[in-house]
Amino acid sequence: MFARNVAVIGTGYVGLTTGACLASLGHSVVCADSDRDKVDRLRKGQVDILEPELADLVADGTAAGRLTWVTEAGAAFEQGTRPVEIVFLCVPTPMGAGGLADLGVLEAVVDEIRTLLPPDCVLVTKSTVPVGTGDRITQLLDREDVAVVSNPEFLREGTAVHDFLHPDRIVVGSARQDAAERVAALYARLGAPTVLTDGPSAELIKYAANCFLAMKLSYVNAVAELCERVGADVVDVTEGMGYDRRIGQKFLSPGPGWGGSCLPKDTSALLQLADSADFEFRLVRAAIDTNSRQHKRMVDKIRLAVTGSRTGSLSKVKLALLGLTFKAGTDDLRDSPSLAVAALLRQAGADVVAFDPAVSPADDRLPLAVASDAYQAAADADAIVVLTEWPEFRRLDWPRLAACVRTPAVVDTRNLLDPSVLAQAGFTWSGVGRPARAESPPGGHLLTGSATASR
The missing domain is CATH 3.40.50.720 (NAD(P)-binding Rossmann-like Domain)
Structure with missing residues (x-):
């Protein structure tokens, strides 16, 4: 070369x-x-x-x-x-x-x-x-x-x-x-x-790829909601889907929505391109609408965990938010679903305090309080909400956190944590697309020599 x-x-x-x-x-x-x-x-x-x-x-x-x-x-x-x-x-x-x-x-x-x-x-x-x-x-x-x-x-x-x-x-x-x-x-x-x-095809490849990923994420979030309604477990459902080589394992994890520096602007740009070509790209528009709905759905899950009702009041409720960046491994806050959920919670009257390993408490970009660690954020909280899938959160001292909070409730929007560990620490746990009874770590177990995934 x-x-x-x-x-x-x-x-x-x-x-x-x-x-x-x-x-x-x-x-x-x-x-x-x-x-x-x-x-x-x-x-x-x-x-x-x-x-x-x-x-x-x-x-x-x-x-x-x-x-x-x-x-x-x-x-x-x-x-x-x-x-x-x-x-x-x-x-x-x-x-x-x-x-x-x-x-x-x-x-x-x-x-x-x-x-x-x-x-x-x-x-x-x-x-x-x-x-x-x-x-x-x-x-x-x-x-x-x-x-x-x-x-x-x-x-x-x-x-x-x-x-x-x-x-x-x-x-x-x-x-x-x-x-x-x-x-x-x-x-x-x-x-x-x-x-x-050619040039136009190369330019469209980038948009087409990112918009497909956005649609895949919105799809799995919709499947997660369906799982909640019919009593299925989205972790097992997506595992069963992912072994199909036509689908693959990636981008099948439900969460609070998608964001970051690319997907939001690329989906919007592709819609603009489609409109200019007199083409109604309904799939992409539905993916965006589903994503916005997912933010609101996470707030409803938090209402349910704290008040016992999906329409309960969050006025003066204190919430500890774990994770602000749009995903783990980066300090990027652009179009973060965590911030979208936090904004809705604040609009609902909740008092939110956040902790993120990549965000400094002195960061003046954020309109909310940022703690120096998870334990400070959890002090007197009515619930802990996991919004970004930082692996560090799995290693937190959950018995210590149980002693910090006012109410031992965890809403895990990333299905990151082991419900059995939280149960042993005295927490109630709710995830996305998973039954509250789930007591094993996220991820099903493949039986050797069998195509059956079981728990």
Whole structure:
């Protein structure tokens, strides 16, 4: 594999992971970001993002000279003796008005670098962008010598480095086959299946994949509610489903809803695209509606656990919330279902105090009290509510927590905890899609030599 000279514009979650991982593959990478303080920290190997292995890759790449940092996009093209061959755009494309992705930052960067790009280089959109963005960038560039390529990322927060270096597939799309092949060659060492296609198809693949995952999560949350109504156990139901290779085990865990930086904005963006094409994408719309309903359903479960009624008053009820991030293993609070549930609880008059291993009590982004540990959060609480699946919560001293609370009740919206452990500590337990009588750890037991899952 030939090492390439690469520039990455933007050192957010996607850009930093992209730059560090490409450098680890042997490429020479320069990363540009307008935040001077951030660039100074990166030069020292300091990474602000909570992501396993990323800080080590940044430090190793910087020390080896394969990873350098600049504060101006134009300076990224002046590094080394050879010109930059491939430029990645990894800038924010947040949800804008009406749910469509806001391309303001992306277009501003394209305008800034338009005349600075080296001749015959390839400009790659790594950011998630609406279908047709590649054509729009081509028009903005007005450079026949610069090819535009779409190379969407499929990184999961908490496992981004692993996902980059062990991808399920590489997707590269462009109207110019030679440019697409140049970008695909960057990943040759990974040996992953590669999909070479046109630009619009590559852009749609990202949205189609994320929206499918959102629908799968909404589906399993609906199945969990059905389980509660008919007396089935969603853990056994999803285990039985997951052994079917057509379905798979992943994204079959019910919870308080889905969120994060991708699924909410990507589902909204796909709906906008469908509307613009005069197509009513009812499946995606139903997934979004189901997700919003799930937040309210969790509040009803909490009402039931505390008051004995799904319509009982939560006024002046104190609740200890365990988990604020949208999932475990990250410090990302964007569109977190935990925060959505917390907001509904506060609207209902509840007094909420939260604890999350990745959120500081001094964090001023949150409109609620954050404790320094779970025991402080649980002091005099009428119930403990698990909202994020941090494994640390399984290892809490539950007898000690029982001594802290006013009422020993746990609402486990992630089915994370072992009900028998809680029962021994004196707690009542309620999960999602599981009968209250369940006393074994989450997960059924496969009988050796049998296709029957039993408990």
